[in-house]
Amino acid sequence: MLKIENLFAGYGKVQVLHGVSMEVPTGMLVTLIGSNGAGKTTTLRALSGMIKPESGSITLGGVEIGGLPSHAIARKGLAHSPEARRIFPTQSVFDNLLLGAFPRLTGARPKGDVQGDISKMFEIFPRLAERRAQLAGTLSGGEQQMLAMARALMLQPEVLLLDEPSMGLSPKLVEEVFVVIARLKSEKVTMLLVEQFAAAALEVADFGYVMENGRLTASGTAASLKVDPAVRAAYLGSAH
Amino acid sequence: MQYLPQLIASGISIGMIYAVVAFGYQLTFATSKTLNFGQGEALALGGLTGWSVTTWLIAHGIGVGVAYLLMIPIVLIFGMLQGAVVERLGVRQAIKTKSEAGWIMATIALGIIFKNLAENIWGRDALKFPSPLPEAALTFGSVRIQPMEIAIVIGALAMMLAVELFNRRSIFGKAVVATANDRDAAGLMGINTGLVIAFSYALSSMAAAFAGVLVAPITTAGVSSAAVLGLKAFAVAIIGGLSSGLGVIVGGLILGITETMTGYFISTGYKDVPGLVLLLLVLSFKPSGLFGKATIKKV
Numbered sequence: 001m002l003k004i005e006n007l008f009a010g011y012g013k014v015q016v017l018h019g020v021s022m023e024v025p026t027g028m029l030v031t032l033i034g035s036n037g038a039g040k041t042t043t044l045r046a047l048s049g050m051i052k053p054e055s056g057s058i059t060l061g062g063v064e065i066g067g068l069p070s071h072a073i074a075r076k077g078l079a080h081s082p083e084a085r086r087i088f089p090t091q092s093v094f095d096n097l098l099l100g101a102f103p104r105l106t107g108a109r110p111k112g113d114v115q116g117d118i119s120k121m122f123e124i125f126p127r128l129a130e131r132r133a134q135l136a137g138t139l140s141g142g143e144q145q146m147l148a149m150a151r152a153l154m155l156q157p158e159v160l161l162l163d164e165p166s167m168g169l170s171p172k173l174v175e176e177v178f179v180v181i182a183r184l185k186s187e188k189v190t191m192l193l194v195e196q197f198a199a200a201a202l203e204v205a206d207f208g209y210v211m212e213n214g215r216l217t218a219s220g221t222a223a224s225l226k227v228d229p230a231v232r233a234a235y236l237g238s239a240h
Numbered sequence: 241m242q243y244l245p246q247l248i249a250s251g252i253s254i255g256m257i258y259a260v261v262a263f264g265y266q267l268t269f270a271t272s273k274t275l276n277f278g279q280g281e282a283l284a285l286g287g288l289t290g291w292s293v294t295t296w297l298i299a300h301g302i303g304v305g306v307a308y309l310l311m312i313p314i315v316l317i318f319g320m321l322q323g324a325v326v327e328r329l330g331v332r333q334a335i336k337t338k339s340e341a342g343w344i345m346a347t348i349a350l351g352i353i354f355k356n357l358a359e360n361i362w363g364r365d366a367l368k369f370p371s372p373l374p375e376a377a378l379t380f381g382s383v384r385i386q387p388m389e390i391a392i393v394i395g396a397l398a399m400m401l402a403v404e405l406f407n408r409r410s411i412f413g414k415a416v417v418a419t420a421n422d423r424d425a426a427g428l429m430g431i432n433t434g435l436v437i438a439f440s441y442a443l444s445s446m447a448a449a450f451a452g453v454l455v456a457p458i459t460t461a462g463v464s465s466a467a468v469l470g471l472k473a474f475a476v477a478i479i480g481g482l483s484s485g486l487g488v489i490v491g492g493l494i495l496g497i498t499e500t501m502t503g504y505f506i507s508t509g510y511k512d513v514p515g516l517v518l519l520l521l522v523l524s525f526k527p528s529g530l531f532g533k534a535t536i537k538k539v
């Protein structure tokens with residue numbers, strides 16, 4: 001569904017990604033793990049058009065999207081729940097969800113049942129249902145994370161990019177977030193999950209990539225990465 | 241002191257005009273952190289365009305009241321187009337290259353060009369604008385108010401309310417607010433934020449053009465005072481806060497009333513001073529405005 005070939009990207013003169021190639025097949029949950037500053041967020045930003053790739057190809061469902069502005073990419077069905085959540089603080093929880101469906105409400109994507117999907121988000125994230133009229137900026141960090149995920153899902157995306165949904169959450173909330181991810185996986189939502197929390201990510205994913213200094217250094221099924229000695233030593237906090 | 245109610249009443253309508261133009265400053269600041277320093281000229285152009293349309297309609301046998309009402313939508317559209325031109329020529333590139341001074345110089349330059357254009361089309365002299373309402377003042381006790389002054393207050397409030405309702409209720413308005421909150425995140429929602437910024441410039445000039453045809457029947461239409469007016473409305477936007485909708489109304493009224501008081505107790509020759517002094521005071525002591533939170537680090 002999502003295919004990246006030989007992607008180079010960075011910020012101005014700072015080159016971050018040095019030829020990244022990866023694939024997210026339809027209905028699969030793929031995870032991208034790596035240490036701080038490896039380039040995971042940069043990868044997602046290049047995919048969703050928040051930064052322009054310098055070179056390489058990105059295709060979504062066979063259509064080239066590399067270099068398009070982010071609004072055009074979203075309209076083609078790529079949803080991005082960004083690092084640090086980036087919810088709209090002065091708007092209500094409900095309006096944040098409506099904005100997630102902006103391309104559906106304005107004719108750029110099939111409309112479907114927007115109200116029904118909002119109800120579904122409230123069912124998946126009951127904490128949001130209780131706070132539907134509350135301004136998003138007044139939510140707790142965990143609630144904002146759930147809102148960011150729900151907002152991205154409101155696109156009814158072809159592929160969902162999740163950037164560290166566990167960041168800054170209590171262990172209990174991290175668990176809740178991973179339960180939701182597992183549920184989305186069972187509903188065949190195609191996802192690319194960036195995580196620092198590698199053990200949990202590999203537990204739930206089908207396939208994984210490991211990134212170091214802007215290059216992929218390992219890849220394979222999640223099960224094989226979990227037992228790979230190098231991956232275990234570097235990211236799973238155990239050397240045996 | 242028996243003139244106090246009269247001075248306040250007279251200050252309110254001009255204060256509302258400042259408020260509408262200041263509201264225009266807020267609109268573009270919210271989405272792009274930039275301002276159109278040609279807002280005074282946009283107001284003047286709106287007034288002059290309105291004058292041409294109204295006098296043309298009257299010349300074709302339409303009554304002044306109807307002519308005025310028919311003219312309003314035309315001037316609103318004209319204002320939007322004029323604002324879109326300013327965004328396209330003066331602002332878009334500066335935002336793209338993150339140039340901090342670019343848009344300031346460009347919008348001032350465009351204001352001057354529009355002023356020159358207007359002087360060549362309509363001349364330098366102020367034009368008498370046909371009043372759609374009776375010019376005889378109504379008396380309320382000791383206070384005399386022109387019907388048009390009441391129309392200014394109602395029209396100004398209606399316009400600001402309409403924009404607020406659009407922003408809160410419609411999905412496109414919510415997209416504008418989302419862009420103001422976080423431009424990158426709004427892009428991820430499929431919102432064309434470049435278009436939203438162009439639209440906010442269009443709305444901003446539309447507000448100024450509307451203010452121009454509201455005030456012209458009690459003053460006149462012309463470009464001679466455009467720059468001063470733009471600067472005073474900027475003072476109101478700073479007093480009211482560049483990010484607070486209600487603040488500009490309070491700021492506008494403060495300035496409008498202070499001006500009529502200055503005119504009465506000191507001299508009409510110093511009428512422009514309070515606005516500029518207020519601007520200097522607020523900029524030195526409370527850069528975020530009295531009611532707003534955002535600081536204007538780029539001005």
Ligand SMILES: Nc1ncnc2c1ncn2[C@@H]1O[C@H](COP(=O)(O)OP(=O)(O)OP(=O)(O)O)[C@@H](O)[C@H]1O
Pocket residue numbers: 011014016034035036037038039040041042043083196
């Ligand atoms: N806006 C920016 N401008 C310049 N350099 C940046 C910017 N954002 C990130 N970088 C640099 O790019 C590199 C990769 O950063 P990135 O955010 O992609 O890492 P990451 O893998 O997501 O890390 P983390 O797990 O800490 O979120 C880092 O060296 C970082 O300093």
Ligand SMILES: [Mg+2]
Pocket residue numbers: 040041042083163164
């Ligand atoms: Mg990151």
